[in-house]
Amino acid sequence: xxxxxxxxGDEIRNFVAEQHVFFVASAPSEGGHVNLSPKGLDTFxxxxxxxxxxxxxxxxxxxTAAHLRDNGRITLMFCAFAGRPRIVRFSGRGVVTTLGDxxxxxxxxxxxxQPGARAVITVDVxxxxxxxxxxxxxxxxxxxxxxLTKWAARQSPEQLDGYRREKNARSIDxxxxxxxxxxxxx
Numbered sequence: 001x002x003x004x005x006x007x008x009g010d011e012i013r014n015f016v017a018e019q020h021v022f023f024v025a026s027a028p029s030e031g032g033h034v035n036l037s038p039k040g041l042d043t044f045x046x047x048x049x050x051x052x053x054x055x056x057x058x059x060x061x062x063x064t065a066a067h068l069r070d071n072g073r074i075t076l077m078f079c080a081f082a083g084r085p086r087i088v089r090f091s092g093r094g095v096v097t098t099l100g101d102x103x104x105x106x107x108x109x110x111x112x113x114q115p116g117a118r119a120v121i122t123v124d125v126x127x128x129x130x131x132x133x134x135x136x137x138x139x140x141x142x143x144x145x146x147x148l149t150k151w152a153a154r155q156s157p158e159q160l161d162g163y164r165r166e167k168n169a170r171s172i173d174x175x176x177x178x179x180x181x182x183x184x185x186x
């Protein structure tokens with residue numbers, strides 16, 4: 001039987017710290033596509049008892065950013081693939097702070113430097129809930145994939161800016177996502 005929690009306590013912090021992957025879900029206000037994205041590479045942080053953040057890396061789309069700009073709604077889910085079965089969800093309101101925004105550097109300093117970082121997503125958590133996860137398979141963790149970080153490390157800042165302008169400016173539902181032009185690098 002699932003439970004809800006008033007705050008992110010030590011038990012949940014410890015559970016989240018043991019997970020190698022988390023999932024982010026968002027949706028536009030009207031119509032459109034629901035988005036569900038896996039995240040990894042040590043990009044998640046618990047900020048305090050009611051807020052979390054993750055480092056958003058350059059990818060093929062920017063649906064979460066578009067949905068947050070549209071309505072702010074977001075859910076993050078952690079699922080145990082090893083050990084005791086459990087699922088934890090953080091639901092709340094998110095904000096996108098992109099590379100080049102005034103607060104970006106301050107937020108990004110909480111994360112290890114990752115090639116291709118493009119934004120920090122911060123979430124005011126309104127609901128913390130867990131559930132059993134009894135049907136989730138046991139899987140063995142063998143390591144992180146380095147394809148994304150190697151790709152991003154090979155790109156110049158100008159190449160990353162161009163990629164983001166082409167692939168990340170708008171969502172698949174044509175909502176504004178990240179920047180249409182590269183951030184001012186001065």
